[in-house]
Amino acid sequence: MLDPRWVVCERPCITVGGELSASxxxxxxxxxxxxxxxxCQMKANNGILIIDDFGRQMLSPxxxxxxxxxxxxRRVDYLTLASGMKFQVPFELMWCSRPTWIRTTWPMTAFxxxxxxxVLVEDVSAEVFDQNLPAGGRDPPxxx
Numbered sequence: 684m685l686d687p688r689w690v691v692c693e694r695p696c697i698t699v700g701g702e703l704s705a706s707x708x709x710x711x712x713x714x715x716x717x718x719x720x721x722x723c724q725m726k727a728n729n730g731i732l733i734i735d736d737f738g739r740q741m742l743s744p745x746x747x748x749x750x751x752x753x754x755x756x757r758r759v760d761y762l763t764l765a766s767g768m769k770f771q772v773p774f775e776l777m778w779c780s781r782p783t784w785i786r787t788t789w790p791m792t793a794f795x796x797x798x799x800x801x802v803l804v805e806d807v808s809a810e811v812f813d814q815n816l817p818a819g820g821r822d823p824p825x826x827x
Contacts, residue, residue, distance in 0.1 A: 695730035699723050708750055710762045721766035724760065727776045735779035
């Protein structure tokens with residue numbers, strides 16, 4: 684028998700892309716409604732934050748990781764209200780991205796240490812890619 688006080692829910696999954704800017708990482712006060720809008724990492728709390736094509740954002744990878752180095756390490760973030768008052772919120776999320784610049788740019792060992800799970804996905808050779816295509820070289824129906 685299920686306890687009626689419990690409800691089935693899904694963890695949040697938030698996706699951001701090239702539109703990601705520094706302002707999206709902080710609380711924003713909506714002038715018309717006078718309600719604060721949560722930053723993307725808070726919306727993804729206890730779920731998944733997908734950063735599509737990491738490194739293409741308006742915010743540089745270095746600036747983003749400098750903003751998150753403490754939250755990644757301590758599992759808490761500090762947000763600031765318009766009044767200047769700071770408060771602590773949990774920073775419990777799984778960050779998913781494919782940073783193509785890791786091997787080619789500045790040293791990131793301090794940042795990589797704070798990312799819980801890292802999976803290396805190597806580039807696929809043209810021969811292996813072609814082996815997985817169906818006859819005729821076209822994608823199967825339903826694949827974009």
